[in-house]
Amino acid sequence: MGVAAYLTAATPPRLAVGGITVAIPVLAVEQGAGVALGGLLAAAALGPSIVAAPVAGALLDRSRRPGALLAGAGVVIASAYVVASFLGPVPAWVVALALIAAGAATPFVFGGLSSFVTEGIPDERRAYAIDALAYNLGAVAGPAAVAAAAALGSARIATLVMAGSALLGAAGTIPLRLRPLAGAHEPASFFGTIAAGFRHIATHRPLAVITASGTLSQFGAGGLAIAAVALSVARTGDPGEGAIIVTSFAIGGLLGALWNSRRPPRRSPEWVMGWGFAATGLLTIVAAFDLGPTWAIAAIGASGLFTAPSAAAMLLIRKQQSPPELRSQVFTVGAGLRAAAAAAGAAVAGLAAGVGAEALIVAIGVVWVASGAMLLAYPAGAPSIDGEG
Incomplete structure (x- = not known):
């Protein structure tokens, strides 16, 4: 795993999560559902991460195939955003459930992916500098991509672009060939x-x-x-x-x-x-x-x-x-x-x-x-x- 490979895996899902909190409220307004519902749906996309974080970490720590878990999390996020993009034809409660699933998967592509960065970039200081860069790229490019997509089309298109970005990140984890961090260690439960x-x-x-x-x-x-x-x-x-x-x-x-x-x-x-x-x-x-x-x-x-x-x-x-x-x-x-x-x-x-x-x-x-x-x-x-x- 090199710098380019890691950025390809880490930046797109973080971009998607950063952008979805902008895309969903705009989409809610476009569909006549109001800003209040948009805010609640954005919270649904982020809130579950605090509860899911220890579970996601424990799964990665115990997994023999952590790369599969990370890729699967990206697919879950992408699928949820596709469902969310059809807010209006799809009831708000269905969109909320989908976004809650995405929020539960978010810790995998944030802290979870960060825990593996030194496996392919041996210089620790440079490795975490690159990881911080991936976070910052996502924080800046996500809302910017949403603004551009919404201006050229609609917030529905912007939401689908965020789904595509999450899926790109999922695909990007495959070449990383991540190995278990714990080696032979096997916790009791x-x-x-x-x-x-x-x-x-x-x-x-x-x-x-x-x-x-x-x-x-x-x-x-x-x-x-x-x-x-x-x-x-x-x-x-x-x-x-x-x-x-x-x-x-x-x-x-x-x-x-x-x-x-x-x-x-x-x-x-x-x-x-x-x-x-x-x-x-x-x-x-x-x-x-x-x-x-x-x-x-x-x-x-x-x-x-x-x-x-x-x-x-x-x-x-x-x-x-x-x-x-x-x-x-x-x-x-x-x-x-x-x-x-x-x-x-x-x-x-x-x-x-x-x-x-x-x-x-x-x-x-x-x-x-x-x-x-x-x-x-x-x-x-x-x-x-x-x-x-």
Whole structure:
């Protein structure tokens, strides 16, 4: 497995999941079902991932054919999106059930696939830099592809494009020829594997620290879109400028990921993760100062530059601090916690919008800084326990 092969497998399904949360609400409006139903259906596509994450991780950790599981997850996601594309002729409850199935399969192509990246890219730092790039490409290209497909045709076509992308990712896993991570290890039971994974995440200090830090950072990130819209309304009266601010953050993240994939930092991963989160937070706070119409866009865009290196460092620590027989579960649970934290951050930001746009932006920056400061609790010189370092 090389870099191109991994990106071919990892980017399309992440693009599909990133785009579907935009495509489904637009499709619901086109079909006269309303924004509220679109929002509920989008939540159905994402919500099950937090519940399914430990099960997906345990299945991958125990499987003799993990590649088949990953490919199967991609097929499930693609099939669900095809069903969802026919919202209107197909009842909403059927679409909801299909999207719930897709949400349950999502942990396989997010944290699950990440747990295998070093199997084909031996340089760990470069491997997780490439994985972070796949996440960022999906986050930027997914909504962009939906916007383009909807403009040229309809949201139904956009949803089918997302289904095709998920299917492309499923096909891309076949050439990877993934092998079991655990080798000859055979846990006592399926539920024993899940219990061991949670116990390791909660009690192994290096992993507990970076899991808590990474989860908290996403609580702040989840509120950014709400805060950006509030800031735009307060300063210009145009909520559309909020989308520009959020896009600048995504573009900054993509540029940082591209740079990081070519020149991964050589400092310790806990240093990169901590200072990266802190830099993102400080620049977010700077955006609260009203120094002209482009100031917030530039500051938030710059803050995004540091997200990919810090995320790659977090993924590297997950790998180094997980025994092979629990690695997939550590990755899927970590990804699920971050997704749940982002959703919670968006909800809290919406409820707190009345405190003022600048105060909300500062609060989000403070959360990022706090998540970086948590790395001060990381035990110095913690040895790798993955059996490879």
